[in-house]
Amino acid sequence: MTGILPGAPLARIGGPATERAVCVLAPNPSPMTLDGTNTWIVAEPGSDQAVVIDPGPLDEGHLRAVVRTVEEAGRRVALTLLTHGHADHAEGAGRFAELTGTPVRALDPAHRLGDEGLHHGDVITVGGLELRVVGTPGHTSDSFSFHLVADGAILTGDTLLGRGTTMVAHPDGRLGDYLDSLRRLRALAAGHGVVTVLPGHGPVLGDALGAVDFYLAHRANRLAQVETAVEAGHRTPAQVVAQVYADVDRALWPAAELSVRAQLEYLDEHGLI
Template sequence: MSDAAALPGQPRGGVLSGPATTRTVNVLAPNASVMTLDGTNTWIVAEPDSGLAVVIDPGPLDEGHLRAVIETAERAGRRVALTLLTHGHADHAEGAARFAELTRTKVRALDAALRLGDEGLGAGDVITTGGLELRVVPTPGHTADSLSFHLPADGAVLTGDTVLGRGTSMVAHPDGRLGDYLDSLRRLRSLAVDDGVHTVLPGHGPVLEDAQGAIEFYLAHRAHRMAQVETAVESGHRSPSQVVAHVYADVDRSLWPAAELSVRAQLEYLTEHGLI
């Protein structure tokens, strides 16, 4: 594990991680925490010979970071022409309105409340700005409005918080639902198995070069956690907080509030399926 390092000439307020694939560059937001890992990954996506770029997840409302993203694109000879959101959590979307103001772009998202402009995003949509091909993949579960973006030319998928570069993601109950999340992981696995996706470009943490392996790990992890929760309930741990203390005893307590959201989602799922 290594944190992104600043490169010479990088504008203050953002950390340039450098090119991740032929068509993507990450600018890391300065909002590192136990929940955001090294910070939010803001992705600049463009065709190699295009003067236009798409930005995915401008990140928090941090003026230095937003301007660093714009300047990074401009140094490569590109103008930001469109802003996309993977979901509405503040660490990904809070800066979107200001970023749109700075770039004079529209913001497209699944949630209508986050959009700036008439056009949203949905299953089957294809972004073609500057000759780019980005396919919209619905991946609800972490949140109800979570999306991923398939970049076929690079064999990559930008996953927001659905798959992270380090550790695992939470299901943000009640907005996020475990059944939806498992379906989304299977959908991403299908991209890896059937559609040539080998690289995960996450919303937090480092790039993952083994997409299928990462997604299989997530599915196995969820199955393991569900079995642990089921056993905890059978042992008399009934409330979400009791289950968290039992199942996540080896996890930093600062993460227990997030773990409780996932546990609530797991308890709901197990109850709906008659397993507890």
């Protein structure tokens, strides 16, 4: 869950990342959130409208900083989107909607404000900007990514991070779904012009294909390690974590245990343990 993705050029955290995307970093750093949550503002050049993705935690200063960044560019917030419902991405959405008067679209009705949800394959157009909605469940069941076609970029929430790897948040998250989502992202990177990853945490990645391949290799390696640990007699999730994640900061072991539970479930479903 730590380390720099190999072969992936990094951009700084915060500020402009592509022609259409600007990051405002939330002040909530932690072992789980890395430098903090990346709140993304995306807009078509010359447009007076913007879309905000993941307002972040319920932090008044941060939410107002996002509004101020939009307004200083001569724009207004027209729509808010959520990559998923975890609090570090979505807790501030209700207050942000109050500040901006905008609807909030998400898969989970509990996080929506307005009549419209999100579905894989949706195309969102605001002020000439086009975002394509990509279903990427696995980290959570409600996880989405957003394909910013004109910039060759994908906003990935927690499905791909800018540094290290993400967890599969069992029982809501499922490893089989997550692997399918990584393959879906790989197809976008390999055949549909996606070069840049705009993650929910950590720096921008300039090699989307390399990042996805690293994640797929990492997941395969961890799965093999978990299978070997079980065969060696480590039966409980805590025992497997201590064996397989011994090189990981203990502060991350609770998250690692969720991923281990998801891996054990996956191995059991496929008759491998």
